[in-house]
Amino acid sequence: MSGDIKYIIVDDDAINNMICTLMLKRTLHEAGIKTFEEPLEGLVFIQNNVNGLITHSVLFLDIHMPVLTGWDFLGQYENFSEEIKKQISIYLLSSSISQHDRDKAKNYKSVKGFISKPLTTAKILSIAGNEF
């Protein structure tokens, strides 16, 4: 297991995080996966590990979370330096099937895509193809 973190998952739903980790490992044989049930912990981790553990990573972000929602997360992330933003590709991963949420996502420059749960093999391969 190398030190690089290639996939970060921020979701308060533990079951979802477990399934996603399993899917990523099985599809890509990837070991560099980090999950956060608390969004704030995710933000702190990113800020602290850039140019260390993180060189270029994909972040799956849930929208509907208590305390700090996906949108709140993005709001804070926008304030990060360009150096950090360059290294992170954010994909919203939501159980929502609402068009309203998809439209809202377009307002955030950092968001590269909107993925509807569940995360499938096909979706993982497509993203991995684009990013790496």
Place this chain on the structure above:
Amino acid sequence: MKISVRYKLFAISFIILGINVVLGLAVYKSDRKLLDSEQWVQHSEQVIIQSSNIRSLAREMQITSRDFLITDDSAFLEPLNHTQKAAFNYIGLLRQLTRDNPAQLKLTDSLDLYMHKLVNYSSKTIELRSKQGLSSVIAYTADKSRRRYTNRINQIANAIQGHEDILFKQRKQMNARNEMAFGRFSLIIFILMAGFTILLVIVAGKYLYQAKEKRKRAAELLIANDELLFQNKEKGDRAAELLIANKELLFQNEEKEKRAEELLVANKELLFQNEEKEKRAKELTIANKELLFQNNEKGKRAEELKLSEIERIEMVDELLQRNKELEQFAYIVSHNLRAPVANILGASNALNDMGLSTEEKIILNKGIHTSVIKIDEIIHDLNHILQVKGKVNETKELVNFSGLVDDIKASITHLTDKDDIEIKYDFPDVNEYFTVKPYLYSIFLNLISNSVKYRRPDSHCVIEIMSHLLKNKIELIFSDNGTGIDLKKKGEQVFGLYKRFHENIEGKGIGLFMVKTQVETLGGKISIKSQENVGTEFKIEFGI
């Protein structure tokens, strides 16, 4: 008509003058008459004298011729001739005097005839004497013709004298009468003249007095005249000034006339416009009345509509709010339902497609189980919510606030006893409310539970419940000294379904949503005030 004294004086003077003239003429005429009568007297005297002279001459001729005849002295001839001439001269005078008296004239002619006969006879005798001597003369004179002729002449002269004497007497008498008449007449004239003169003097005196008065007046008038003259001069000056002012006015008048003409045109224009406006005004008045009527109708309608409009607006607001809530509700529900469904889908995909280890399969199966339980929970929640929302017309009863709080306190002793939790209440104004008791119970329970749940672990938890009776509503205040919440960030979402704001604290995010739903179902409103690490206050208002 009044005639002035002067004219009267003139008139009187003229009348007197006229009368004087008439009187003068009369005097003159009677004087002439007197003179005439005197002449006639003198005339008669002359006639008598002449005829007497002629008689004397005739005798002298007889004497003279006899003298010659006797003497044949030629010295006697000359006086004879002289006498003869004188006689004829006197006869001529007499004829002259008696030319107006035919009888005397005839006598004079006879006298002349016999004188001629006498002269002729005398001449014959003289001739005879001279040539033939005395004897022939004596012969010739024998018939005594001379005597006859002389007598005849004497007789005629006496006749003339007699006639004339009668005339003389008559004329003398007449003259005396005339003289007397003239004298009387002259006296009358004198008296008249004197009278008129006195009158004239009186009138003149009167006039003179008046004239004097007039002179006085004239002098006064002269002064007045001077005064007037001065005033006239002043007036003249003023007139000159007025003349200038007049010219100025004239110019101004012309200007004004021009303006007036312009104004006239403008006026006509205005008049026309006014007429148009009046027409319009009339039309507008009619339209106005129509509008007024319609307005009244509308007013009535508006009042009718106003009430229904207020009701409608309230209803629409309520419906909009309900709709928004329902949308939110649907959205939240779909999301919250889909989250476990998505997990089940993901897990089942993995289980089917991949060659998983037994350990991995167990984990996934556990995940599926958990998700299914979650779905069941959500469905139960929904059922609960829909029950509250659906049953608006629950039976209402009079609910006692303090009793309600006491019941709740008794039911949660397991929570309050475990920690240091104090629940205080004070309902002095109003302690009762006619409402649906289970809902009010649920509201009180949820708010108290919320305060217990979000107490600050490091300090004594105090929950206070109070009521206030206001003008047309009841206020219920729930306050605590808990952790509080940053409303600037989360204000909108406090009462949202499945909203949770605290890590590490158990909760589904349904309690406050239920409170709000129930408060609104009972026709009330709920609001929140909060400060982080100080506390939270909920205020519920119910209309009375």
